[in-house]
Amino acid sequence: MNPPFRQLSVFNLPWPTDWSAVFGSHQPLIIEIGFGLGHYLHYLSRTYPQSNILGLEVANMCLVKAETAIQRGDLPNVRVLYGYAETALRHLIEPDTLSAVYINFPDPWFKLKHRQRRLIQRDTVDALVSRMQPRARLYLATDIFEYAHMSDQVFRATPGLTNTLDAPYVHSLPDRVTTKYEAKAIREGRRCYYFVYERNRQPAPLIPIVQESLMPHIIFTSPLSFQEIATRFTPFDHHHQTLHTHVHNAYYNDQGVLFDVFVSEPTIEQRIAILLVRREDHSDQYVLRLGTIGMPRPTEGVHLAVRGISTWILGLHPDSVIIEDKLREEFL
Ligand SMILES: C[S@@+](CC[C@H](N)C(=O)[O-])C[C@H]1O[C@@H](n2cnc3c(N)ncnc32)[C@H](O)[C@@H]1O
Structure with missing residues (x-):
C-alpha cells in the first residue's frame, strides 16, 4: 500500500498556489466547494478529463475518502x-483562473445568528467572481427554499454574473448525477433549486491575493523572569479594524513562556502559539516570536497578536527596553 500522501491544506500550500504544479499539468481549473462524499467529484473527473478538478472541504472524513480514491487512481485529475x-x-486561488465553480447543497445555517457562516453571501460571491475567468460557470444546487431565495437575491445583485436560465432557478438539470444530500432531499419529497450563472465581461471586484507577512518577532530586555511574566497574565483581547486576537493562556517553564492565542481575520482563523524565549548568544535579551505548533501562517492578525503581547509584557516593568522590532508598525 502506498504511504498516505500529505493532505493539501490552506496552511501548507504557498499563497498563492501554482495549481499547475500541484496537478502536474497545465489545464483549466474547476473547483467544487463542499464535495462531501465526492459523488460529484467522480462525475466531474469523468466528464472533464482535460480539466484539473480541485475539491474544497473541511470535513476530515470526506477528505480521507476522496484522498483514498485519488491514491487508488480513481480520480486522476x-x-x-x-x-x-x-x-x-x-x-490560494489567483484572480481570473477558475473555469467553473460547483456548489452542491451548501450547509443552510438556518439560524439568523449563524447567517454569516453561509457560503452564498456578498463577500464570498465577490471573491468567486474575481477568481472566475470570463464565461466560467457557477453552479449552485440547494433543497432549501429560503437559501434559494437568498442566493437569487445575492446573484441578481452581482454585475459580474449573468443568469443562463430563463428563470432564477430550475427544479431539475439534464444529466445531473445525484449527490448524497440531493438523494436525501428527493427521498424526503423536497424540491431542489438549481442555479447556473456565467461570468460576463463586467469588471470583477478587486480582491487581491492575501499574502503572508514576514515572520513577526520583537527583541527586548525586561528585568522580569519568565515566571514573573506568566504569573501576572490574565486573558486579554486585542483588536485592529477587522483583525481580532484573543490571548487565552500563558504557560511557562525555565525555557520560556508559551502564549495560547486565537487569531481571527476576515480571510482566515488560526490558533497559534507565541513564544517568549531567551535570545541565543544574548541571554540577557528576550525574543517574542511565532511558535511552529499547528503550522501557523504569519498573517497580519498574527503580527497584531505578537504586538499585543509585547505591549503587555513591556508595560509590566518601566525598565523594559526594545532592542529590535520586526512587527508591522501600523499596530503600534
Ligand atoms: C450539506 S453538505 C453537502 C455535501 C455534498 N455536496 C452533497 O451534496 O451531498 C455540505 C458540505 O460542505 C462542507 N463545507 C461547509 N462549509 C464549507 C466551506 N466554507 N468550505 C468548504 N467546505 C464546506 C461540509 O463539510 C459538508 O461536507
Whole structure:
C-alpha cells in the first residue's frame, strides 16, 4: 500500500498556489466547494478529463475518502484541499483562473445568528467572481427554499454574473448525477433549486491575493523572569479594524513562556502559539516570536497578536527596553 500522501491544506500550500504544479499539468481549473462524499467529484473527473478538478472541504472524513480514491487512481485529475472555501479563494486561488465553480447543497445555517457562516453571501460571491475567468460557470444546487431565495437575491445583485436560465432557478438539470444530500432531499419529497450563472465581461471586484507577512518577532530586555511574566497574565483581547486576537493562556517553564492565542481575520482563523524565549548568544535579551505548533501562517492578525503581547509584557516593568522590532508598525 502506498504511504498516505500529505493532505493539501490552506496552511501548507504557498499563497498563492501554482495549481499547475500541484496537478502536474497545465489545464483549466474547476473547483467544487463542499464535495462531501465526492459523488460529484467522480462525475466531474469523468466528464472533464482535460480539466484539473480541485475539491474544497473541511470535513476530515470526506477528505480521507476522496484522498483514498485519488491514491487508488480513481480520480486522476482531482486533488482535494482542506480549508474553508472563503480562505482558499482569498489566499490560494489567483484572480481570473477558475473555469467553473460547483456548489452542491451548501450547509443552510438556518439560524439568523449563524447567517454569516453561509457560503452564498456578498463577500464570498465577490471573491468567486474575481477568481472566475470570463464565461466560467457557477453552479449552485440547494433543497432549501429560503437559501434559494437568498442566493437569487445575492446573484441578481452581482454585475459580474449573468443568469443562463430563463428563470432564477430550475427544479431539475439534464444529466445531473445525484449527490448524497440531493438523494436525501428527493427521498424526503423536497424540491431542489438549481442555479447556473456565467461570468460576463463586467469588471470583477478587486480582491487581491492575501499574502503572508514576514515572520513577526520583537527583541527586548525586561528585568522580569519568565515566571514573573506568566504569573501576572490574565486573558486579554486585542483588536485592529477587522483583525481580532484573543490571548487565552500563558504557560511557562525555565525555557520560556508559551502564549495560547486565537487569531481571527476576515480571510482566515488560526490558533497559534507565541513564544517568549531567551535570545541565543544574548541571554540577557528576550525574543517574542511565532511558535511552529499547528503550522501557523504569519498573517497580519498574527503580527497584531505578537504586538499585543509585547505591549503587555513591556508595560509590566518601566525598565523594559526594545532592542529590535520586526512587527508591522501600523499596530503600534
Ligand atoms: C450539506 S453538505 C453537502 C455535501 C455534498 N455536496 C452533497 O451534496 O451531498 C455540505 C458540505 O460542505 C462542507 N463545507 C461547509 N462549509 C464549507 C466551506 N466554507 N468550505 C468548504 N467546505 C464546506 C461540509 O463539510 C459538508 O461536507
